[in-house]
Each structure stands twice: as structure tokens, then as C-alpha cells.
Amino acid sequence: MKRIAYVCVDPGVPVFGTKGASVHVQExxxxxxxxxxxxxxxxxxxxxxxxxxLADLPVVVVPVKGKGADREASQAQAAAELAERVxxxxxxxxxxxxxxxxxxxxxxxxxxxxxxxxxxNAPLIDEQRIHRTLHDEAAALTALRAQVAAAARTVCVSxxxxxxxxxxxxxxxxxxxxxxxxxxNVRRIRPSEEAPGMPVVAFVGTLKPxxxxxxxxxxxxxGSREWTLRxxxxxxxxxxxxxxxxxxxxDVEFTGAVAPEMVPGVLAGCSIxxxxxxxxxxxxxxxxxxxxxxxxxxxxxxxxxxxxxxxPHIIDDGVTGLLVEPSDPAALAQALDGLAAAPLARxxxxxxxxxxxxxHHSWDTVLDRITEExxx
Numbered sequence: 001m002k003r004i005a006y007v008c009v010d011p012g013v014p015v016f017g018t019k020g021a022s023v024h025v026q027e028x029x030x031x032x033x034x035x036x037x038x039x040x041x042x043x044x045x046x047x048x049x050x051x052x053x054l055a056d057l058p059v060v061v062v063p064v065k066g067k068g069a070d071r072e073a074s075q076a077q078a079a080a081e082l083a084e085r086v087x088x089x090x091x092x093x094x095x096x097x098x099x100x101x102x103x104x105x106x107x108x109x110x111x112x113x114x115x116x117x118x119x120x121n122a123p124l125i126d127e128q129r130i131h132r133t134l135h136d137e138a139a140a141l142t143a144l145r146a147q148v149a150a151a152a153r154t155v156c157v158s159x160x161x162x163x164x165x166x167x168x169x170x171x172x173x174x175x176x177x178x179x180x181x182x183x184x185n186v187r188r189i190r191p192s193e194e195a196p197g198m199p200v201v202a203f204v205g206t207l208k209p210x211x212x213x214x215x216x217x218x219x220x221x222x223g224s225r226e227w228t229l230r231x232x233x234x235x236x237x238x239x240x241x242x243x244x245x246x247x248x249x250x251d252v253e254f255t256g257a258v259a260p261e262m263v264p265g266v267l268a269g270c271s272i273x274x275x276x277x278x279x280x281x282x283x284x285x286x287x288x289x290x291x292x293x294x295x296x297x298x299x300x301x302x303x304x305x306x307x308x309x310x311x312p313h314i315i316d317d318g319v320t321g322l323l324v325e326p327s328d329p330a331a332l333a334q335a336l337d338g339l340a341a342a343p344l345a346r347x348x349x350x351x352x353x354x355x356x357x358x359x360h361h362s363w364d365t366v367l368d369r370i371t372e373e374x375x376x
Contacts (some may be wrong), residue, residue, distance in 0.1 A: 002037040002376055005091035009079045009102035011064040011071075014047025016054070019206060020291045022047065023260045024121070025097060026054060027185055031367040032095070040089065042082040042104070044075070044253035053260050059084050069135040076101040076139065083107035093117065093376030096147070100124050101136075103143045106150035115376050118151040123164040123287065141168060148173050152374045155180040157289035158310045162303035164287070180274040181310065183366035184294035186358045188264060191300030191350060195269030199227040199340045202301065204263060204292050207235035212278035212306065214244055215329050219276075221248035223333035227340040233257055234264045267299045271346060272339050279326040287312070298357040304335045314361075320353040 006029055013021040016266040025041075030053070052334060058246040062085075064071060078323040079102035086094060086108045094112075096105040109116040128134040148154050148169045154177045157164040162179045169177075170191050201220075205211050213231065220229045229250065231241070235259040245252040258266055267273070273296035280286060286309025293314050296303045303321030305311045315321045322339065324331040339346055 001036070002038045002092040003090060003179035004032045004039045004376070005086040005089070005094045005108065006032070006039055006041045007079075007082060007086070007094060007102070007104045007108075008041070008043045009064075009082065009104060010097065010099035011044045011073060011075065013097065013099075015041055015043050015059060016047035016050045016260055018049055018257060021097075021121070022049075023291060024182065026051065026260070027183070027363045028095065028119070028367065029054065029057065030185070031363040035367070037092075040091075042086055044078050044082075046248045049259055051259075060089075061141055066215065066256065068133065072101055072136055072139070075099070076103075076143070078102075079104040079143075080107065083111075087111045095119065098124065098144070098147065099234065100128060100134075100140050101143050106146040109150045109152075115152040115374050116150055117370055117374070118147050118154045119370070120154060120156045120161055120165055120315075121289075122157075123161060125168075126164070133298040133364065134239045145169050148177065152175065153178065153370065155370045157182055158287050160241075160287035160309075164186055180369045181313070181361075181365060182289040182291050182294060183361045183363040184291070184298040186298050186362045188261070189267070189295055189298040190264065191354050192268040194271045194346075199271035199346075200230050200269065200298075201227050201274055201304075201336055201340075202230045202232065202267055203274050203276070204232040204267070204295065206233050207231075207237040209237065209242055210278065210280075212276040212327065213237065213241055215278065215327055215332060216274050216276040217241060217250045217252060218248060218329035219244050219336060220252060221245075221250040222329055224337040224340065225251065227272070227336060230266070230270065233265070259267055263295060264299070265337075267295075267301065269300060270299075272336060273299070273301040273303050274332070274336070275303060275311065276332055277306040277308050277311065277326055279306075279308070290314070291333045294357060294361050297361065298351040300350040300354040300355060302346050304332065304339065316356070318353070320349055320356055 083104040094108045105116040306326035307323040
């Protein structure tokens with residue numbers, strides 16, 4: 001049996017959490033286990049929202065401590081300690097979610113002589129410098145270069161992230177860097193019958209500015225009023241968005257945060273899903289590979305989404321959903337009004353969306369692309 005060491009040194013990503021990054025960790029673990037592999041997770045933050053099917057997952061924890069520069073040093077030390085634990089326990093391969101200051105994969109592959117897979121989900125060095133505080137950028141860059149040099153395969157969730165990595169490492173490593181977009185658990189999330197009555201439009205996600213939920217609320221208030229809105233999730237903008245919904249008299253249900261395993265239930269009975277990403281100042285800001293859109297498709301929901309970043313590569317406009325200009329409540333309302341009034345069009349898009357999810361975007365398929373030509 002293959003023994004996979006899954007490493008996540010990022011203290012901002014709990015392995016057992018409800019945020020998208022946590023879902024990503026869990027689903028890659030499941031995909032390895034679906035292959036019959038024995039997986040052990042090595043992390044700095046375990047979390048406590050443990051799904052029933054992962055209750056038996058072995059987890060080794062080395063916490064990150066301190067603040068500022070001390071925290072950065074602690075993260076590097078945690079990576080070294082976790083790597084030692086992997087070497088001691090043994091592994092057939094190491095799979096690491098890229099984290100600042102971690103060189104764990106490089107340490108393990110050198111010591112054990114096994115293949116390593118590095119997964120890069122965001123330009124973390126730039127994010128840390130711009131949105132938080134980065135004390136030792138040189139150390140972060142050195143760690144990234146060491147990881148990419150050691151990895152048999154570096155996979156990035158979008159072309160902009162691939163370009164970001166390639167710009168920071170030697171050209172001799174470029175051929176081992178590939179774009180592999182995110183996926184969805186098509187076993188867990190399945191289509192359901194629409195609930196009777198007025199169509200329900202769903203949004204699932206953390207309530208933060210880069211999800212554009214205020215545009216969706218304004219669209220509901222200004223549209224035909226022939227559909228209702230269900231917002232699933234919570235976050236820093238929660239109070240502000242609830243106040244906005246009340247002030248514009250939007251027909252909105254806020255469910256609050258839900259555990260990932262509850263998402264199929266809250267999507268059940270919905271008719272349409274929305275991903276109203278806002279306009280950003282630079283196209284490079286749209287580097288994400290949105291988990292929510294893959295989940296919408298797996299649920300058989302037509303998706304109305306902003307025409308930004310990687311979204312047009314996922315949604316086939318007019319087939320699996322509709323694309324609209326970002327940060328435009330009127331355009332969003334028009335698209336949602338049209339679908340709400342067209343049950344036959346919704347049914348056709350529902351079938352196409354589910355088919356796209358099962359044929360192209362399952363996590364098992366994603367892992368096949370990641371490990372293609374590299375066999376642990």
C-alpha cells in the first residue's frame with residue numbers, strides 16, 4: 001500500500017475547518033484514499049470540524065507560535081520538525097500544500113528519495129506583503145525555490161499562479177510546473193429536485209469583499225422579484241450585508257456558516273447559483289480557481305457568474321450558465337430574472353453543469369492530472 005504524507009504548514013489553514021482551503025485539503029486526502037493509499041497529515045493547525053469519514057485520519061501537529069518575525073521563524077521551524085516526523089514514519093510520496101517559509105517537501109524528498117508533489121494555490125508571498133506583513137521575504141522566496149526544485153511536479157490552480165511561480169524559479173524547473181484547476185466531490189454533492197414555488201438563487205461562501213455579495217443583494221432588490229436569494233456562509237462582511245439587505249428590502253435568507261458536509265443540504269431545492277465576483281484593478285488579482293462554482297455544477301445548478309479570471313474557463317456561457325460583467329447589479333439581475341422565468345432553460349443547463357462536473361472536475365480526476373507521469 002502506498003503511504004502518502006500530506007503536509008500543510010500554513011497556520012491559516014486548519015485541516016478540519018469550514019473554509020475553502022480546508023475543504024481543498026480534505027478532498028485531496030479523500031482522493032488519495034480513494035486510490036487505496038494510506039494517508040497521514042502533517043500540519044500546524046488541525047482544527048476541530050472533523051468529518052465522519054476522516055475521523056480515522058492520522059494527524060501529526062507541530063503548532064506555529066509567536067507574532068511577526070518570530071512567527072515566520074516558528075513556521076520555518078515547524079516545517080523542519082514536521083519533515084523529520086515524515087522521515088521517521090516513512091512515506092512513498094510527499095504531497096505539500098505550499099506555505100510560506102516551508103521547505104518540508106524538499107527535506108523529505110532528499111532524505112527518503114521519494115517523489116514530491118507541491119500544490120500552489122495562491123501567490124502567497126505577494127499576498128502576505130500586500131495584505132498583511134512580510135518580514136523576511138528573502139527567506140520566503142528561498143523556501144519556494146527549494147520546494148519547486150525538489151518537487152517532481154508543481155501544480156498551480158490557475159494559469160496566473162503558474163506564471164507567478166515560473167517568474168520566481170529557474171527556467172530548468174518550468175517543464176515540471178503545470179496548471180491543474182480545483183475540483184469537486186461529485187459523490188457528496190449531487191443534483192436535487194427544485195423546490196416548488198418561487199425559484200431560489202444560492203450563494204455559498206465566506207462573506208468577504210472579494211466575493212461581491214453586495215452586488216447580488218442589490219440585484220435581488222432591483223430585479224423582477226420573481227426569485228429569492230439564499231446566502232450560505234458568514235464572515236467579516238456579515239453584519240454589513242444583512243444591513244444592506246434590510247435597507248434595500250431584498251428578499252434574502254442568511255443561513256450563517258455551515259460545515260462543508262452540510263453544503264449539499266443547503267443547495268437542495270435551489271434553482272440557480274450565483275458567483276458575483278467584483279471587478280478588480282488588475283487582471284492578475286483574479287488568480288483563484290473557485291471551489292464554489294465546481295460545487296454549484298456538481299449540484300446541477302445553472303451558474304450566473306462574473307466574467308473574470310478563470311471563471312470563463314469553467315462556465316460555458318449559455319450552456320452550463322451565464323456570464324455577466326462584474327460589479328453590475330443591473331446585468332446580474334437581468335440574467336437571474338431571465339433564468340428564473342425559464343424553467344426549460346434551467347433544466348438544460350442543470351444537466352450540462354452536472355455532466356461537466358462529473359466528466360471533467362471530480363477530485364479523483366484532479367489527482368490523476370496532478371500525478372500524471374509521476375507514480376509514487
